[in-house]
Amino acid sequence: MGIRARSFLAGRTLVVSMVLLGAACSPPGPTAPAASGGAAAPAGAPTQLKVWISGTAELDTAMNKILSQFQAENPGVSATLEDYPFAQYYEKLTTAFAGGSGPDVYWIDIRTAEFAKRGALLPLDKYVSDDWTSDVLPVALKEGMWNGKRYSVPMHELANGIFVNKALFAQAGIPVPHDLKDAWTWDQLRQIAMKLTERAGGTTTRWGFGSQRDIGDWVVLPYLFQNGATPLSPDFKTASRYLDSSQSIEALTWWGKLFTEDKVATASPAPDAFPTGNMAMIDAVSTYVIALQRQYPNLAYDIAPAPRNKQCAVMTGGFNVGINPATAQPDLAWKLTDYMSRVKHAQWAEDSGYLPDRKSVMANGSKYQEQPWKLFMDELAQCGVSRPPTSEYSFFADTFQAMAKDIAGGADVKASVTKAATALDARLSAS
Amino acid sequence: MTVVRQNAAAAVLRKLSPTGQREAYWVAFWLLLPATAGLIIFTFVPIVYAFWISLHDYQLLSGQLTWTGAANYVRLLSDPSVTKALVVSLLYTVISVVAQVVLGLGLALLVSERVRGLGFFRAAYFLPVVASLVVMATIWKFLYAESGLFNAILQTVGLPSQPFLKSADQALLSIAALGVWKFVGFNMLVLLGGLQAIPADLYESAGLDGAGAIQRFAYITLPLLKRVLLFVVVMTSIESFKLFTPVYVMTTGGPQDSTDAIVFQIFRTGFRYYELGYAAAMSFLLLAVVVILMWFQFRALRSDVEY
Numbered sequence: 001m002g003i004r005a006r007s008f009l010a011g012r013t014l015v016v017s018m019v020l021l022g023a024a025c026s027p028p029g030p031t032a033p034a035a036s037g038g039a040a041a042p043a044g045a046p047t048q049l050k051v052w053i054s055g056t057a058e059l060d061t062a063m064n065k066i067l068s069q070f071q072a073e074n075p076g077v078s079a080t081l082e083d084y085p086f087a088q089y090y091e092k093l094t095t096a097f098a099g100g101s102g103p104d105v106y107w108i109d110i111r112t113a114e115f116a117k118r119g120a121l122l123p124l125d126k127y128v129s130d131d132w133t134s135d136v137l138p139v140a141l142k143e144g145m146w147n148g149k150r151y152s153v154p155m156h157e158l159a160n161g162i163f164v165n166k167a168l169f170a171q172a173g174i175p176v177p178h179d180l181k182d183a184w185t186w187d188q189l190r191q192i193a194m195k196l197t198e199r200a201g202g203t204t205t206r207w208g209f210g211s212q213r214d215i216g217d218w219v220v221l222p223y224l225f226q227n228g229a230t231p232l233s234p235d236f237k238t239a240s241r242y243l244d245s246s247q248s249i250e251a252l253t254w255w256g257k258l259f260t261e262d263k264v265a266t267a268s269p270a271p272d273a274f275p276t277g278n279m280a281m282i283d284a285v286s287t288y289v290i291a292l293q294r295q296y297p298n299l300a301y302d303i304a305p306a307p308r309n310k311q312c313a314v315m316t317g318g319f320n321v322g323i324n325p326a327t328a329q330p331d332l333a334w335k336l337t338d339y340m341s342r343v344k345h346a347q348w349a350e351d352s353g354y355l356p357d358r359k360s361v362m363a364n365g366s367k368y369q370e371q372p373w374k375l376f377m378d379e380l381a382q383c384g385v386s387r388p389p390t391s392e393y394s395f396f397a398d399t400f401q402a403m404a405k406d407i408a409g410g411a412d413v414k415a416s417v418t419k420a421a422t423a424l425d426a427r428l429s430a431s
Numbered sequence: 432m433t434v435v436r437q438n439a440a441a442a443v444l445r446k447l448s449p450t451g452q453r454e455a456y457w458v459a460f461w462l463l464l465p466a467t468a469g470l471i472i473f474t475f476v477p478i479v480y481a482f483w484i485s486l487h488d489y490q491l492l493s494g495q496l497t498w499t500g501a502a503n504y505v506r507l508l509s510d511p512s513v514t515k516a517l518v519v520s521l522l523y524t525v526i527s528v529v530a531q532v533v534l535g536l537g538l539a540l541l542v543s544e545r546v547r548g549l550g551f552f553r554a555a556y557f558l559p560v561v562a563s564l565v566v567m568a569t570i571w572k573f574l575y576a577e578s579g580l581f582n583a584i585l586q587t588v589g590l591p592s593q594p595f596l597k598s599a600d601q602a603l604l605s606i607a608a609l610g611v612w613k614f615v616g617f618n619m620l621v622l623l624g625g626l627q628a629i630p631a632d633l634y635e636s637a638g639l640d641g642a643g644a645i646q647r648f649a650y651i652t653l654p655l656l657k658r659v660l661l662f663v664v665v666m667t668s669i670e671s672f673k674l675f676t677p678v679y680v681m682t683t684g685g686p687q688d689s690t691d692a693i694v695f696q697i698f699r700t701g702f703r704y705y706e707l708g709y710a711a712a713m714s715f716l717l718l719a720v721v722v723i724l725m726w727f728q729f730r731a732l733r734s735d736v737e738y
Binding site: 090091094097098100114115118119120201202203204266267268270392394395398401402405406409411416423 | 491578586596
């Protein structure tokens with residue numbers, strides 16, 4: 001190809017390219033995430049509210065029932081539900097907000113502070129009165145706060161219990177406590193787990209103990225609290241002298257030995273290890289009752305309270321409801337939020353299988369006076385602890401999880417804890 | 432070859448009238464435009480935009496942009512976790528490249544014979560390439576479990592169980608094994624193409640001169656495969672540095688940060704910790720490292736051997 005031809009092609013291609021580059025390269029600026037109600041609806045069209053939750057098909061049914069009831073009581077309003085699996089929920093939310101298409105009302109958990117700090121939640125103090133909060137369990141209210149303001153309200157709660165294989169326990173002659181005051185001590189739990197662990201050759205054929213959730217703050221933090229430790233300072237900005245306190249290290253050392261020395265627990269159990277008899281006891285959340293009823297209706301199991309050491313501590317938490325600050329209908333969004341979390345709270349707790357966090361619902365529900373729900377409600381009211389509602393929660397959760405998995409894998413406890421505390425201090429102090 | 436084609440094209444153009452030549456240039460321009468536009472919009476513009484973001488504190492949730500200049504790059508230089516992640520990625524790349532080149536060449540030599548039925552093996556070795564990496568990583572996670580298939584095999588032959596993904600010493604190698612298994616088939620095919628392009632008479636002549644199999648491999652096969660090997664090494668290096676999916680699915684960076692690869696850290700920084708500006712700066716650091724690595728590879732493997 002001659003020089004002239006190359007110049008022709010290069011020149012024109014360059015010009016077109018610069019035009020395209022200029023068109024595509026307008027500098028981005030802060031964008032308020034537009035919600036579905038952003039644009040003015042045509043006259044006569046219903047007002048749209050977009051609701052995001054994370055759950056299952058059964059939760060969708062229960063939530064759609066509430067939204068239908070809200071729509072019936074509020075003609076001219078259309079509330080649509082979108083549901084995403086938990087593993088993808090926050091990534092979906094993040095990209096939706098980044099793209100300016102976030103929901104009006106959405107479920108948010110311990111990450112309330114994280115989202116509030118980054119401008120993705122509307123402050124709710126003008127809507128939430130003392131009357132509103134006085135009916136709610138104190139432990140449930142903590143997750144929705146950041147910098148002294150409320151950004152989300154509780155939807156429901158979860159609490160943990162030790163699910164035990166009834167047949168194995170009967171065979172071993174081990175009684176199962178049902179009251180908080182009879183909860184196993186750490187040593188008792190360890191002894192039972194060792195008794196029920198079975199091995200053949202070099203392989204463990206039945207684990208004595210395990211957890212339903214992956215190793216992380218939900219599973220491990222209760223042991224710190226049970227030993228009188230806390231992971232962070234009261235202002236959630238310091239981990240040193242808290243996470244690496246002697247009580248914390250003692251708790252983590254005891255917990256780690258379940259995996260490394262006693263070998264009664266594994267960090268990677270087979271799926272459904274408990275209902276298939278490969279695990280004698282499992283530390284699981286209250287909704288595990290619903291899952292077992294559905295998938296293993298013939299399984300004979302019992303539920304014991306979470307263990308205790310110096311004090312009782314049971315991890316609690318659940319989803320809250322928050323409002324997108326860019327919603328065009330903040331008052332209507334609050335009306336829906338209040339409807340979901342307060343007005344229909346009893347119905348939601350009944351239909352979803354989650355625990356209620358309103359004292360009035362607990363007092364009036366006969367279900368919560370019977371086991372195992374009574375046990376869970378007692379744990380919630382008397383022993384509930386929550387994860388730290390820090391504005392850097394994701395970093396805390398990842399760092400804590402990495403530390404806990406390293407300890408379960410046999411790493412030196414003190415070194416792992418010190419490394420985690422140092423990393424957390426650097427991050428949290430700047431938050 | 433390229434010079435010959437260029438001279439032939441010039442000869443064709445010279446036969447056309449000036450108007451005809453102009454028309455030919457416009458046809459070429461319009462035919463090139465879609466691909467060029469696609470390249471600019473979907474490759475170069477995002478790179479420029481990412482660089483722009485890297486000069487800001489960009490909060491992903493709120494979209495707030497605050498100019499910080501080179502602060503993100505200064506922070507990179509003093510962040511030990513970034514250095515560690517680069518080392519992990521580099522280590523993984525070295526393991527991957529060596530294993531894939533050696534295994535890929537070995538498999539290519541095996542399937543290069545004209546023997547009935549070898550087509551099945553070529554397809555079988557290539558099959559993992561088309562499988563979903565997310566699915567394969569999930570399956571291999573179970574294979575590596577304490578009660579998984581690999582440990583069952585080890586115990587059957589009298590060897591002790593291994594921690595694999597739970598060991599800081601074995602986790603990266605375990606992930607590398609998945610990567611090699613997944614992609615070696617592709618490299619096998621590329622190297623097979625290179626092998627089949629080597630004229631057979633060169634081997635015949637060498638054989639007549641008394642050269643043995645090893646000498647023929649060392650003095651004919653390898654030199655003439657240098658260009659193909661360069662392609663395999665460069666492509667495998669780039670793919671290996673982009674290690675993300677197996678880490679995300681199997682280890683989330685542990686145990687003890689032994690699999691905390693740089694792309695996984697970029698993802699976590701941008702999408703879990705919402706620091707997109709810092710994540711963008713890390714991306715450019717990765718780009719610089721890969722470009723430097725490729726420069727060394729081109730220098731080491733450049734070939735002046737022609738058929």
